[in-house]
Amino acid sequence: MQDLLFDFISKYISLTEDEKKAIVSLDIFRSVKKGTTLLKEGEKSNDGYFVLKGCIRTYYIIDGEEKTTAFYTEMEGLTPHCVINKAPSEYYISCVEDTILTVTTPEMEAESFIKFPKFESLCRVLSEELLAKHQINFDEFKTSSPEQRYLNLLQKRPDLIQRVPQHQLASYLGIKPQSLSRLRARIIEKNKV
């Protein structure tokens, strides 16, 4: 289980046995059941998550409707906004599937950064990388239509379309569930002819 994490880290830096032990001793690995809510709107929390296996999502409730804005699957991490700005959360986080993840706080990170400056370096690189990837994602979203976004997702993250309910995918694509359903029918119709 923790090997999933170490394999991921090894793509960036090599860890000594001591360092691995230090990570394990933090006791950050958690197993959560599908449907579990990790964070609620209005709550304050210091927990950041990194998904080792499974899938979690962030969502808002706007006018009584759930709006799913992001999914995090294998080897994707999330530090909620409320952790960064120390304010109550604007959104919910919950498990789409049974999920294994790590849970860490800024305090734990700070402590480990002092012992192992390497870790802070790793975190800087990871978050810069993520930021750039994120920007590209946003750019693609802005410059394409809902239909193009769906086709794009079909290419880049076909797994998501399988593992996630349609109505959650719809808001992820910035549209209503009915529109997604119609859009898919339209695509199938096109491919038939």
Added chain:
Amino acid sequence: MQDLLFDFISKYISLTEDEKKAIVSLDIFRSVKKGTTLLKEGEKSNDGYFVLKGCIRTYYIIDGEEKTTAFYTEMEGLTPHCVINKAPSEYYISCVEDTILTVTTPEMEAESFIKFPKFESLCRVLSEELLAKHQINFDEFKTSSPEQRYLNLLQKRPDLIQRVPQHQLASYLGIKPQSLSRLRARIIEKNKV
């Protein structure tokens, strides 16, 4: 000019005179004329930018049309995707106004991180902060209509609407210039009644 940068940094960490001198000696301050293109599609570059005064934008050319996806103004920084993944750039960067900015490379950063680990810490915090802010932005974009997005921009970045041409704003809002024009007319009409 460099005081703008030091004032910004001082919100996060305090700098000794030595550290300030080290930054100044890197000779990273540049002044660029409106319209100057800093990066072209297809180019490889190692330059990251931080705007001290003025405004720059990133844009794609898709089917011969400019699509502006982001603006960076005072105290906002940008490390282009091509710097991170060492591939040719997918987009252009150019100056919306006469702009004063810093230009840095990963090599310069790496060097300074060795001399002053504080700097790496600062960069980690900044990019984590930016990432969280970015996510909220994207969430707002996904969960709102073009009209809401425009009204939201009017609240949060009224300066942008003044300093940036309409057709660039339109793609930033994910729509066509004609739609932005119509949408604005619609809003004015509503406020009249």
Added chain:
DNA sequence: TTCATTTTTTAACTTAAGTGAACGAAAACA
């Protein structure tokens, strides 16, 4: 398995964005 609940699809209608074209105003250029 059955029943209740949730999710997805379908349909009719409304609203708004995309498209193509035209026009005047402003800006850039020589």
Added chain:
DNA sequence: TGTTTTCGTTCACTTAAGTTAAAAAATGAA
């Protein structure tokens, strides 16, 4: 200065998304 682009707006028309409602399908629990 006049000329040429570029820019913003408007219009008519097309296309697609939002809305409301209902039916069909899938899921989960008893």
